[in-house]
Amino acid sequence: MPEMKPEDRLWVEAIDHYAKRARRRGRGHGLQGQGRWIFASAIALALLVSPFAIGATGDVLREGKRNPGSGAAHNETQIIASNKTYGTRQSNVKDGNGGGAIYGCRSNPGREPCIRSNNLKDGRAFEFATKGSEGGRIDVDGANAKPLTTNATGVATGFNADRVDGLDGGRVDFRAGVGASAEILNLDGLVLRASCGTGGNLDLRADTSVPHSVIHVEWNRDPGNAPFYRQDNNLNPGDSFSVLSQGNDDSSQGTMTYSSPTGGDVSVTFLAEEGDAFAGATPCLFAGTALGSTP
Numbered sequence: 001m002p003e004m005k006p007e008d009r010l011w012v013e014a015i016d017h018y019a020k021r022a023r024r025r026g027r028g029h030g031l032q033g034q035g036r037w038i039f040a041s042a043i044a045l046a047l048l049v050s051p052f053a054i055g056a057t058g059d060v061l062r063e064g065k066r067n068p069g070s071g072a073a074h075n076e077t078q079i080i081a082s083n084k085t086y087g088t089r090q091s092n093v094k095d096g097n098g099g100g101a102i103y104g105c106r107s108n109p110g111r112e113p114c115i116r117s118n119n120l121k122d123g124r125a126f127e128f129a130t131k132g133s134e135g136g137r138i139d140v141d142g143a144n145a146k147p148l149t150t151n152a153t154g155v156a157t158g159f160n161a162d163r164v165d166g167l168d169g170g171r172v173d174f175r176a177g178v179g180a181s182a183e184i185l186n187l188d189g190l191v192l193r194a195s196c197g198t199g200g201n202l203d204l205r206a207d208t209s210v211p212h213s214v215i216h217v218e219w220n221r222d223p224g225n226a227p228f229y230r231q232d233n234n235l236n237p238g239d240s241f242s243v244l245s246q247g248n249d250d251s252s253q254g255t256m257t258y259s260s261p262t263g264g265d266v267s268v269t270f271l272a273e274e275g276d277a278f279a280g281a282t283p284c285l286f287a288g289t290a291l292g293s294t295p
Contacts, residue, residue: 170290172268175282188264188292189213192243200275200283202250204243210260211236217243219254219272228254250274263295 061067081087092098105114119125128136138147174184174194181195191207206215213235220227228248232241235258243256249272256268270288277285 168292168294170292172270172286172288172290174284174286175277176284178283180284184286185268185290187290188266188294189260189262190215190258190264190266190268190290190292192268193240194284194286196284201246202244202272202274202284202286203246204249204272204286206232206235206241206243206256206258207239208235208237208258208260210262210264213258213260215241215256215258217254217256219244219252219270221248221250221252223251228252244272264292266290266292 062069079088090101092100103114105112107113117125130136140147168187170185170187172185172192174182174196176182176194176196178196178198178200181193183191183193185192189208189210190213191209193205193207195203197203208215214231214233215235216229216231218227218229226248228245230243230245232239235241244252251273253271254269256266256270258264258266258268268288268290270286273282273285275283277283
């Protein structure tokens with residue numbers, strides 16, 4: 001026997017439902033009085049409701065079943081709303097297991113994605129939220145597959161884009177006039193502060209947030225590429241270690257290495273210039289890059 005069409009099934013179910021009620025009410029008295037009215041109502045309901053449901057949607061949505069029952073729909077199913085919350089809402093209230101929605105497709109590269117969220121105004125196109133410790137995951141196939149791409153060039157607030165394999169990068173940059181001072185680095189326990197004194201006299205101090213830390217500094221300066229070295233093997237908070245010895249800090253470049261008992265390590269490569277940086281426009285310059293790590 002061929003499978004019953006959805007519209008035929010709806011007719012049969014409606015008539016059968018009301019016919020059963022009619023038989024129960026009319027048992028022992030024949031199909032009389034109210035029973036006849038119930039049966040007639042079933043036919044009327046089938047005539048009115050079934051064509052409307054089938055004609056409006058093309059099929060009957062069946063809970064817990066495949067929709068459509070076989071094959072596939074050949075047109076977009078559109079849900080258009082006009083309200084102040086959301087057009088649709090999908091939720092799974094089972095505690096501890098079960099997702100809210102799953103989408104699948106077989107689209108080729110360059111074609112429609114499985115999910116597209118398009119805000120036609122200037123608000124957000126998507127938002128994800130969780131009470132867990134991981135916001136989400138992207139799984140891809142292929143050793144060189146990209147997790148995502150974007151044409152955005154702005155800074156992604158909150159992303160640790162400077163952290164790679166547990167290493168945290170930082171910029172060291174103090175270019176200032178006489179009288180200026182600033183904290184120029186605070187990374188994995190190491191704190192650097194710089195100031196520019198009279199006549200463009202650069203002063204660089206190292207501090208730590210971890211007691212009994214170690215700092216070593218080596219640099220070379222012009223003329224003669226003269227080498228210099230300083231260290232403190234018991235650096236404590238508030239010690240204000242002078243990184244470069246006075247009189248030997250101009251026209252120099254070098255490396256600073258810091259380590260704390262808690263496992264924080266920082267390396268800084270730098271250059272220092274007094275008086276004539278940028279064609280004499282900047283009295284004091286201390287600049288470079290820092291790379292830190294914590295266990």
